[in-house]
Amino acid sequence: MNALLRRLAALLLTLLAVHALAFLLVRAARGGPFDGDRTFAPAVEAALRAEYHLDEPLWRQYQRALGGALIGDFGPSMSYRDTEVGTILRQALPVSLGLGLGGLTTALLLGLPLGLLAARRRGRFADRGVLAASTLALSLPNFVLAGAAIALFTFRLGWLPPAGSGGWRHLLMPCICLGLPFAAQLARLTRTAALEVMDSDAVRVARAKGVAEARLMRCHVLPQALVPVMAFLGPAAAGLLTGSLVIEQVFALPGLGAHFVQAALNRDYTLALGITVSYTALLGLMTFATDLLLRRLDPRIQSLS
């Protein structure tokens, strides 16, 4: 219990540090939120700066930002000037979470069985096939994968729309394209972990006792092979959520990835801060959840900590 509380306290401290760093770094970047091709009249620019409290000393701005962040209010966006950062997060976060969840499902559905298959057929055609396919999926950038999928499924077969949001068919290609590289990593990791377990004394004894191969894989190999896989899943899930920028751009999905980059490019201080803190919280919670799960799976981890 104490260990859990310590982890939560560490997460809170991390959030505070990230908030302070993000606040300073985004302001350190050259240019301001109201710089454009057309220069505003000095009185108009002064009015805008006053509206967003940018005319106040930095410490006062930080105090204001921190006070807001503590109650989950990041204020109005500086590029979406009629919209609160909270509204943007509420609209975009579920899309990114949905996309990430779809990608994670793809990764698990493909990566785990293929990894186990490769381990069982070590050195044979299936094993080599899985290794070659995973190398290909890992080396292809997201946008190439997405382009090839659009060319095939939209323009060749006419099955799926090329982009946009309007039905479950719109989400199929993005989820698969997002999940494939993670599926490849997962397959390789599962294969390595399963091979290690299969070579262990425990499994050799079980096999000598005449335990059926299917049961051996299900009850002895899989649970142990899952430990390193679970350790990978936490950061992978966070990566799926935060790394969906390219996929969101190619498929024109209204997720958080594009906001994350655009907020920094537009010097939208409030939105950049809101998204950075939200992503950090998400990443922290994912790692925390993975730790909890690992303790369940492997009692040795609990005793060590």
Added chain:
Amino acid sequence: MQHGFGIGFLVAAGILAACAPSQPGLRVANGDDVTLLHPQKATSAADGRVLQALHAGLTRLDPATLEPEASLAEAFGSVDGGAHWWFRLRPQVRWSDGNPLTLADVLRSWQQLQDPAFGAPYGEWLNDAELSLQSGSAGGEELHVRFPFPRPRFAEMCAYHALAPVPAHAAATAVGSGPFRLVSRRIRDRVVVERNPYYWDAAAVALPGIEFLTVESEFTALNLFLAGQVDYLANVPALAIPALLREYPHEFQPAPQYATTFLRLNTTAPPFDRLEVRRAFARSVHSQDLAAHVGGGRAPAHGLVPAGVAGWIPPPPPAWRQQATKPQLLAELAQMPPVEYLYNSSELNRDVAEVLQRQWRDGLGVHVRLLNQERKTFLAAQRALEYQASRSSWIADYLDPLSFLEIFESGSGNNRTGWSDAHYDQLLNQARHATDPLHRNQLLAAAEARLLDQAPMVPVFHEATFELVAARVAGFTRNLRGYIDWGRLSLQEVVP
């Protein structure tokens, strides 16, 4: 467990929202996301396209001629060569929520625009105006606008969303007076509008609604068009232009735009603080060559003001353009340290930079270092005059040479070259006070001649629009301003 359920619900809601069914009507790939739906505060082209659908001005433009015609105002006119304008509102004009719209609303909206504390970028259009409501000669109430000097294009400016009236009883982002009214807006996804039954010309509006989709990638927008999912694209990828010209000659017709791409030279620091150096660099820029190699359909520019406005005769190029650079100066330039050319990251800007680098090397023997910066950093550097030569462009909000030439007026925030010339400022001031259109154009042409002669800027291209419009869209007219009156478009059956 409860948290897990909450997150699950949030995700499901997000996916369902992303799967919202689309309504029948026109589908527009609007490029960048709509950032602000307030007509008086918005400045981006993507915002402007949506606002033109939601908010009507006192006037609207004929899309073919761009001449102003009556809209919310049933009649309007000017005296004193455009220094004094009057507008009479149509009877029974209503906001999109059914409430009556009056001239008092227009007056209050414009007074709000004049207030610097309100933070409206186009407030300067009315800063020096005197506004009043008066009884007109026909008996009804009229809005009178008096400027200290003529504003011959003011009726055209009234068609722009910045001068559209905004309601006092509701948020300007929700209620307007245009041919369409807001149904929903989802950030970074779409803005959905439907026909406004209270629009003064509602009977003539054929489209049931429009969906403005946020599609930032030009390739994605093109994919959507090719798959028949959108009817209008504001821009196409440069790589696709040759194929589109060949295969979609009806849908894709690049058209001239009232906009110019040019170079700024920093006249406050070496080497461009010397007139002969600026002239030598300007002379070595071959816009014909640039347009042919990297222009993608844009026309070479020999001046700042594009052609296309009735009565505008561009000045002849300065005499020194035909003269060779003196050998002594050439020798001096060859010894000079590398000149830095600053541009903001984009494929076209990079191509232009590379051609310029070659032209200056071949023409002057100068080594040019290319500096590529992200847009906001670039703009800040340009504003602070921390560059030697840099890339720029200007899109006019209304068809008036003055809207280009006043960029380089002394003290203008858009000048960004440090160049200041009393003679140039005087010519612009004289033009502002001229009541005769011919004389006004002559003064403006003289000002442009002075600008080109002093070379704080070097013209490169006159811009073009690269709109892709589906064959089923009827009533679409390409024009210099990229002005679209959504209320006049309709969808038709297309026989393959």
